[in-house]
Amino acid sequence: MNSDDGRSTRREVLVQLGAAVAGLSVNSTFGPISPAQARDQGLPWKHFSAEEGKALEALGDALLPGAQQAGIAHYIDHQLGQEAPLLFLQYMDLPGPYVDFYKQGLSCLQQMSQTRFGSSFEGCTPERKSAMIRDMLKGSVSGWNEPPAFLFYFVIRNDAVDVCYGTAAGFKKLGVPYMALLEPPRKW
Numbered sequence: 318m319n320s321d322d323g324r325s326t327r328r329e330v331l332v333q334l335g336a337a338v339a340g341l342s343v344n345s346t347f348g349p350i351s352p353a354q355a356r357d358q359g360l361p362w363k364h365f366s367a368e369e370g371k372a373l374e375a376l377g378d379a380l381l382p383g384a385q386q387a388g389i390a391h392y393i394d395h396q397l398g399q400e401a402p403l404l405f406l407q408y409m410d411l412p413g414p415y416v417d418f419y420k421q422g423l424s425c426l427q428q429m430s431q432t433r434f435g436s437s438f439e440g441c442t443p444e445r446k447s448a449m450i451r452d453m454l455k456g457s458v459s460g461w462n463e464p465p466a467f468l469f470y471f472v473i474r475n476d477a478v479d480v481c482y483g484t485a486a487g488f489k490k491l492g493v494p495y496m497a498l499l500e501p502p503r504k505w
Contacts, residue, residue, distance in 0.1 A: 325379070328415065329411050345363045349388070351388065352387060352388025352389070352391045352392035352395070352480055353386060353387050353388040355388055355392075355395070356374075356385075356386070356388040356390070356391050356393035357388075358485035360391060362390075362394050363394055363395070363397070363398055364394050364398065364419075364420075364424075365390065365394050365419075365420075368427075368437070369419075369420065369423045370390040370391075370441045371390075371437075372423050372426060372427055372437065372439055373389065373390040373393065373419070373423060373473070374389060374390045375438050375439035375446070376423075376438060376446075376473055377389035377390065377444040377473060377476070377480075378424060378477075379443070379447070379450060379476040380450065380470070380473060380477050381474065381477035381478060381481055383481050384477035384480060384481055387477075387480045388483045389473075389476060389477050389480045389481075390481060392421060392476070392480045393476055396504075397414075397415060397416050397419070402415060403479075404472075404476055405472050405475035405476050405479065406418060406451050406472050406476075409472070418464050418469075418472070421462065421463050421464060421474075422473070423465050425458070425460075425461045425462055425463075425466070425469070426438050426449070426469075428458070428460060428461075429449055429452075429458055429461060430445075430449060431458045432460065433445075433449070450470065452466070453466040453467060453469065453470040454467060454470060455467075
């Protein structure tokens, strides 16, 4: 139930957070698997081309080492097909669908990389990736269209954190006790 002013109630937000933590899985013909397992099994993309998936993995890993292995691109690809995706972008109150946000951001990222270094983003050295990310943070990327470079950085960084650390196993990696606001209905 929404409050009188149309905003979500605290209970609704808590339920959504619990669902987000529980939702870190990808459906396959074998049932729910983790995004990392989907990546390892090479499950096909539903919303991204192979090039977009590779660029998303490379950006996610440059922003948060381990995001590629955690299956960031498969996680986002799967969530884009959900009625209520558990992506950070949804919690920013931006209208969906969100496929174009990711595709346009990845296109701008690849264009920037090609213009500057004559290479795809994933083909760049860590130093070149870092230089491009610094410029994204500053918002000083010539020729970058929509979404704004800083916003794209911010969303991908948060998606990377979710896929790497948004589970009990992720908390364990950090050495932090897992204390969910709402316990997920099933293990992942």
